Amino acid sequence: MPPQDILAAMTAANFDPAYAEQVVRERFAARAAGLPRKEREPYRYGTPRIRHQGNLIRTSDRDVRVLVRLDQPVVAVLDNVLSDEECDAVISLARDQLAPSATLSPATGEHQVRDTRTSRGAFLPEGDNSLLRRLNRRIAEITNTPVTHGEALHVLHYQVGAEYKPHPDYFDPTSPGFAATLKRGGQRTATLIVYLNDVEDAGDTVFPKLGLSVVPKKGAAVYFEYMNDDGQLDEATLHGGAPVGAGDKWVLTKWVRQEAFR
Ligand SMILES: O=C(O)CCC(=O)C(=O)O
Numbered sequence: 001m002p003p004q005d006i007l008a009a010m011t012a013a014n015f016d017p018a019y020a021e022q023v024v025r026e027r028f029a030a031r032a033a034g035l036p037r038k039e040r041e042p043y044r045y046g047t048p049r050i051r052h053q054g055n056l057i058r059t060s061d062r063d064v065r066v067l068v069r070l071d072q073p074v075v076a077v078l079d080n081v082l083s084d085e086e087c088d089a090v091i092s093l094a095r096d097q098l099a100p101s102a103t104l105s106p107a108t109g110e111h112q113v114r115d116t117r118t119s120r121g122a123f124l125p126e127g128d129n130s131l132l133r134r135l136n137r138r139i140a141e142i143t144n145t146p147v148t149h150g151e152a153l154h155v156l157h158y159q160v161g162a163e164y165k166p167h168p169d170y171f172d173p174t175s176p177g178f179a180a181t182l183k184r185g186g187q188r189t190a191t192l193i194v195y196l197n198d199v200e201d202a203g204d205t206v207f208p209k210l211g212l213s214v215v216p217k218k219g220a221a222v223y224f225e226y227m228n229d230d231g232q233l234d235e236a237t238l239h240g241g242a243p244v245g246a247g248d249k250w251v252l253t254k255w256v257r258q259e260a261f262r
């Protein structure tokens, strides 16, 4: 039975559409096996790309502090990434532009609003905004990647109860729906999530395969990388934004691509 028919049958049988899609994707990803062998082997960890000297990452305009380092998978918790004023300014820039967050359908590539992601969000193209230009440069220096490889900064706002269920940030190369975005600069290789406010309760960034939970702190960030030089993708970086318990949560995300993002 082709994937589309299975999906339709499951949806007709009242399965949650996101769940149905996930099952079908996993089932067919295994069979697709169009991937070169080395990409199917266990992930090989090299030297983390993130650039630090001792406990600091020195960027051209700010010293960022490394609080936590994990090597396998590569995860780092950083502090002092943005100043309080910069956090507030980014929130003001995004506040009027927020729209319900969408995810890309792995089957069709369409944008879908689903209960797996209940935040509101906005991309912030740099244009001639000097704050965004400064932040893009700083983040490129932290992630040790060319500034052109970064997607536009993305702000997310979660109200009480809102969440982003665990997901990888890379695009499964065997899913037909991701082919178009993969043409725009190749695969995603790393993510930096900056917390723009202190959350009153919960709203952690969770890594279910690691039992790791990063508590939001204004100006701090979590970095993780999931593609190596062989093009392997690290499933251990599965992560999500846990439901906010009280207050609200603002984050600024930078997704870094393999090549220049267009
Ligand atoms: O809100 C969070 O803690 C996670 C956000 C996230 O996973 C993303 O922006 O890709």
Ligand SMILES: [Fe+2]
Pocket: 167, 168, 169, 239
């Ligand atoms: Fe994510």
